[in-house]
Amino acid sequence: VNLTYSDADERFRAALRAWLEAEVPRHGAPPPAGDWPARRAYDTDWQRKLHDAGYAGLHWPAAYGGRGLPVSQQLVYLEEYARANAPYISVNFVGMMHAGPTLVAEGTDEQRAFHLPRILRGESVWCQGFSEPSAGSDLASLRTRAVRRGDEYVVTGEKIWSTRAHVADYCELLVRTDRDAPKHRGITWLILDMHQRGVEVRPMKTIDGEHHFCEVFLDEARVPVSNRVGEENDGWRVTNVTLRFERGTAFAQHIITLRSQIRALVAVAMSTAGRDGGRAWNDVALRLHVGRLQAGVDALWRMTQRGIAEAERSGVPPASGSAVKLRYSELAQEIADLTLRTIGRPALAGAGEVAVCAARDYLWSLQYTIAAGTSQIQRNLVAERVLGMPRG
Amino acid sequence: MDFRLDDEQRALRDAAHALAARHFDLATVGGREGAPVAAAAWRAVADLGLFSLLAAGEPGGAVEATVVLEQLGAQLASGPLRWTSLAVMFGPEAGAVRVTGVDADDAHRPYVIEHGAESDSLLVLRADGVERCPVDALASSTEGAPLDPLTPVTVVDDLPRGEPVGRAGDARRLRLAGAILAAAELVGVAQGALDTAAAYALEREQFGVPIGSFQAVKHLLADMYVRVELARSATYAAAAIFDDARAGDVATATSAAKLLAGEAGIANGRSAVQVLGGMGFTWAMLPHYFLKRSWILDAAFGTGDTHALAVSAALEHDMTNALPT
DSSP: OBOOOOHHHHHHHHHHHHHHHHHHHHHOOOOOTTOHHHHHHHHHHHHHHHHHTTOSOTTSOGGGTSOOOOHHHHHHHHHHHHHTTOOOOGGGHIIIIIIHHHHHHHOOHHHHHHHHHHHHTTOOOEEEEOOBTTBSSSGGGOOOEEEEETTEEEEEEEEEEEETGGGOSEEEEEEESOSSSOGGGSEEEEEEESSSTTEEEEEEOOTTSOOOEEEEEEEEEEEEGGGEESSTTBHHHHHHHHHHHHHHTTTHHHHHHHHHHHHHHHHHHHSSBOTTSSBGGGOHHHHHHHHHHHHHHHHHHHHHHHHHHHHHHHSSOOTTHHHHHHHHHHHHHHHHHHHHHHHOHHHHTTOSHHHHHHHHHHHHHTTTTTTTSOHHHHHHHIIIIISOOOOO | OBOSOOHHHHHHHHHHHHHHHHHSOGGGGGGGTTOOOOHHHHHHHHHHTGGGTTOTTOSOOHHHHHHHHHHHHHTTOOSSHHHHHHHGGGOTTTTSSOEEEEETTOSSSSEEEETTTTOSEEEEEETTEEEEEEGGGOOSOEEOOOSSTTSOEEEESOOOOOEEEEEHHHHHHHHHHHHHHHHHHHHHHHHHHHHHHHHHHHHOEETTEEGGGSHHHHHHHHHHHHHHHHHHHHHHHHHHHHHOGGGSOHHHHHHHHHHHHHHHHHHHHHHHHHHTHHHHTSTTSSHHHHHHHHHHHHHTTSOHHHHHHHHHHHHHHHHHHSOOO
16 A cells, blocks of 8 residues: 655646646636636636646557556546546546546547547537436336437437536437337437437436436437447447446545535534534534544545556446445435534525525535435445345 | 455455464354453464553554454454553563553542453553553452453552553553554454344245345344444554544544444444344344443443544644634
């Protein structure tokens, strides 16, 4: 076990820190919540800056435009990124963390040559078209149909929970191409161009009053056969490449961000009145709770470091991915919950910037134990795939 | 930066696993109740090198000691393993004798000394230093009725003054190492409880199927896995930072590890009782041993609450001293 960074890692850190210290303030504050076109511009401009400075796709192979950096420097990047409070990956998430890596693993040379540079430069935004109204946890039961006509697939159906689809150019789309095959064997993975007739995006108003997620209605949308990733009816295997990625390293940035959320909570507690009229931070129960949360976040980061190191050697994401996701999502909710409690009634009245943020963060945090595999599904996965329990 | 055990550490882990399975067989654990550790088992642990890993002046060793104690913890090993491993920080003769110890700063009275009757020597950990004395210097000690049948205890009202062997800095270092080693044992205990519960869930049938096929049981087991993996990550990290201070803040890393390992041990022991159901409530099955050992270890070198407050104090200190950005 070696937890020290090499001189080369430290040089990388110093250069990155200097760059972030200059560029993050220059990039300014994000646009107001709800202004999605402005958010897209804010996020893709930032991605372009990362790319031009050599900080895009650190974990992607160099042959595909990434940097192919050693895992130690990927960790340094995440640490410094969080420390600098740099912009959240946001609209670039699906492209950088799902679709891009899937194309690296399974795409054709033409698909990679066209899409990967555009993702890395912030020129294209991707969304995910996996879930459907009747295919949630049981994703493989999806029903959106694609029928081959000449050199095209004609796609009809309905997708849901497509994050930021209203500002996306492409969709990683799962469709059914064989209705007679067993459900896992009739699925195909397609690249859908969102800018066409036959694609209608309807944002959904969620519990926090925002519109992060969309329904996507497909009515004879067209996908060239050359946009198929993997073989026809082999999409479930291709999907699992993506899903395993999601459960492996994709949460690393979120986890390290929890550190700053705890610090924000402590800052609130130091400047807010508590039950006895003194500072809320004087309350030993609160300090016990914060200590436990901080220990949990530290350990989760260590577990991520372990998992990434294992993945580096074996080439496959670590078995502990579901465990990381489970604990991460619950810790995020606990931190948001405790912050709301610490602020007290002003948080319920939207009184002040901090209160508004705390209420919004709390409501948003409720999706963590649902999205990307509910906590109940994750527990089944851990029990079945890691501990060898029989499928019920 | 490579958060994996290296080849030598993996080999040591495998050797410790084989040793623990042979000398501390869980199938006959009842035979070890209230008894001192068997001479052959003690010799085997000494031969493996555990008692010299933390020798003063030698680099590293905490990760290796962690790996070994984790395996011994999973088999509920007997004897004053932790304090004897720590004693070498104060002299090379350790291992030849069995050493136990006590934290004189503990606010609770009377003092409870683990494995006192079978030990030769006693380390007394004080705020301003470390002392050593023969165990028979203890006045008017009584044998306690231990919660953990595998950890005999001696109860005393007063501690003797011993020969000084370390100063305040040594005491701090001992406290850190002790917390890391207790965390390591707890990780092993938490893993042992999970292994016991998982094996039972596969074998025990109700309604015509193994109970491990029920989601309610699966979710208990999954939570046990999450707890032990988190605690293991935190404990290895604390040990690595103890060995090489450039890797981080050893005090905070140690507190996080001890806190999470204590929670993992107690909660996994408790869950193992539940998964085994009525049988889990009997003395004949293993869960109660894991649960009871966890309580002993959680109380050693700072409880979860003590360490949680230390972590939040460090966070506060860090924030109030940070330059405005």
